[in-house]
Amino acid sequence: MLHVVLVEPEIPxxxxxxxxxxxxxxxxxxLVRPLGFDISQSAIRRNxxxxxxxxxxxxxxxxxxxxxxxxxxxxxxxxxxxxxxxKAPRPYTEAAFTADSWLFxxxxxxxxxxPFRERFRERCVRLPMAxxxxxxxxxxxxxxxxxxxxxxxxxxGLLGAGEMAGPPAGSV
Numbered sequence: 001m002l003h004v005v006l007v008e009p010e011i012p013x014x015x016x017x018x019x020x021x022x023x024x025x026x027x028x029x030x031l032v033r034p035l036g037f038d039i040s041q042s043a044i045r046r047n048x049x050x051x052x053x054x055x056x057x058x059x060x061x062x063x064x065x066x067x068x069x070x071x072x073x074x075x076x077x078x079x080x081x082x083x084x085x086x087k088a089p090r091p092y093t094e095a096a097f098t099a100d101s102w103l104f105x106x107x108x109x110x111x112x113x114x115p116f117r118e119r120f121r122e123r124c125v126r127l128p129m130a131x132x133x134x135x136x137x138x139x140x141x142x143x144x145x146x147x148x149x150x151x152x153x154x155x156x157g158l159l160g161a162g163e164m165a166g167p168p169a170g171s172v
Contacts, residue, residue: 001060001100002027002149003077004142007067007116008107010036017139023058025146026157031063032070036107039063067116077102081123084145085112086135088126095125097149099156105145108138 004027009015015037022029031039039061064070071078081102082095097103106112117124127141135141150158 002097002146003030003100003102004028004146005030005032005070005077005102005104006107006138006142007032007104007112008034008036009105009138010108011138012037014108014138018142019056019059019061021139021143021146022060023056025150027146028060028062030070030102031061032067033063033065035063067113074102076100081120082145083112083117083120083124084126084141085117085124086126086129087111087117088124090125091128092125092145092148095123095148097152099149099153101149103142103145103149105138105142111135 002025004018004022006015006018006029009031015031019029021027064073080098080100081104082092082097083104084092085106104112104116125145127136127144129136136144150156
């Protein structure tokens with residue numbers, strides 16, 4: 001299972017969109033505190049429903065006090081992780097994702113912490129963009145990276161074709 005890690009996310013609508021991506025792809029969602037929003041059940045229903053996410057039951061969500069807590073509870077994350085940052089020296093297409101990779105994304109206003117990026121410098125990747133652009137929206141960046149990781153691994157467990165794969169409706 002692919003793991004999406006949001007480090008100190010600030011905007012509930014982005015989290016809702018990312019949760020929807022996780023639900024659609026069978027990826028798990030990990031939230032590292034502090035969070036810029038409430039994740040109680042009532043708050044999730046109220047805030048995240050605006051994002052069109054009416055299937056939270058399809059998302060495995062875990063939360064952690066900080067990065068140390070995440071790595072203490074999931075030491076395997078350190079062996080197969082990728083950090084997405086606008087400061088990275090190479091594009092995400094050069095990453096060799098596995099079906100069990102941990103993809104880390106930083107908060108909307110500041111990205112991932114510098115000491116964390118330096119610790120895993122060789123595992124930092126970026127999404128190419130125009131020089132004048134500061135960054136992509138967090139939920140868009142997550143979607144791009146999740147689908148690239150899944151593509152590299154043959155889209156495990158996902159449907160590769162929709163209902164149009166069969167004969168056209170009304171054909172004999």
